Amino acid sequence: MSDQFVARSLDEVRFWSRIMKEHSLFLRLGFRCEDTQLINEANHFYTVFEAIENRSNAFTAGTDPSVIKRFNEEVHAAVTYIWAFKRKVLGLILTCQLPGANNFPLLVDHVSREANYFRNRLAELNLGRLEPLPDAIIDENVFFLRIMAEHAKFISHLLDPSERKLVEQANNFSQEFDQLLFQAKNLEYMRPQSQTVPLLDQFLDQNKVSVKALRDFKKTARDLIEACRIKSIIHPLLADHVFREAEHFLVIIDMFESSLKSKHA
Known part of the structure; x- marks a missing residue:
């Protein structure tokens, strides 16, 4: 369990610290x-999470678990601060104190939810209470399906309106993931009766197909943006950022499928 704790902690911190840095x-x-x-303040948080990312990469699977536990506590504090910063910015936008700024309110709320997810995961790891x-299958999918739906909406709104085909594709993905999210919420409300292996297995299969399609769309959009072949105001790093989050979701789904099959066997 100590080895698993270290490996899982480092995986989470390495992935999410980079995400937090890029949010800044x-x-x-x-x-x-x-x-x-x-x-x-944003520059400060960029520096903070870049340092956390670098420190996490210096640790190994053989690092003393007590060292990683203390590191997780430090990271948790930093994530709490950036979460508060994001909520402050959201409040300023919604009270019209930043007229003319270019951060969508939904995007700021979106990145604050990801920060909250990260700090909750760190707390769970340190307490050993995953x-x-x-429950994890349903809750993780509810969280990430909403994230994927919102990514599609952001892409649609940041593409130039003249990119009609890509805008249409992004809008279609937005609607598809909204529907998947509604289905996941239905499964959530029906638990524990809904938590049978056949239902959860089908749930994961269905989501995986859609996430793969969205992942491929994001990859294509990223490559086109980097090659300056489409018109948009999407930063190339943002295009790669949302692609990596889809990849991360697929890794989680694969982990769940493997665990579900082991449990069923």
């Missing part, structure tokens, strides 16, 4: 030039 950059790019205090498999 994206928020900064959306502020107005006169928002110097917010820009400075959810039972049937």
Whole structure:
């Protein structure tokens, strides 16, 4: 269990610290030039999470679990601070105190939910209280299906309106993942009776097919943006960022499928 704790902690911190670092950059790019205090705060968080990412990469699977536990506590504190910063920015936008800024309210809420997810995962790891498999399958999918649906919406709104075909594809993915999210919420409300192996297995299979399709769409969009072959205001790093999150979701689904098959056997 100690080895699993170290490996799982490092995987989570390495993935999400990079995500938090990039959130800082994206928020900064959306502020107005006169928002110097917010820009400075975003730059500070970029530095903080870059340092956390570098430190996490210096650890190995053989690191003392007590060292990783203390590291998780430090990271948890940093994530709590960036979560509070994101919620503050959301409040400023919704009370019309940042007119003309370019951060969508939904995007700021989206990145704050990811921060909250990250800090909750760190707390669970340190307490050794991860959810039972049937609950984890439903809860993780509810979380990530919403994330994927919102990615599609952001892509649609950040593409140039003249990119009609890509905008249509993004809107179709948005609707598809909204429907998958509604189905996941139905399964959530029906638990524990809904938590049978056949139902959970079908749930994962269905989601996996859609996530793979969205992942491939994001990869194509990323490659086109990097090659300057389409018109958009999407930062190339943002295109890669949402692609990596889809890849991460697929890894989680694969883990669940493997665990479900082992449990069934």
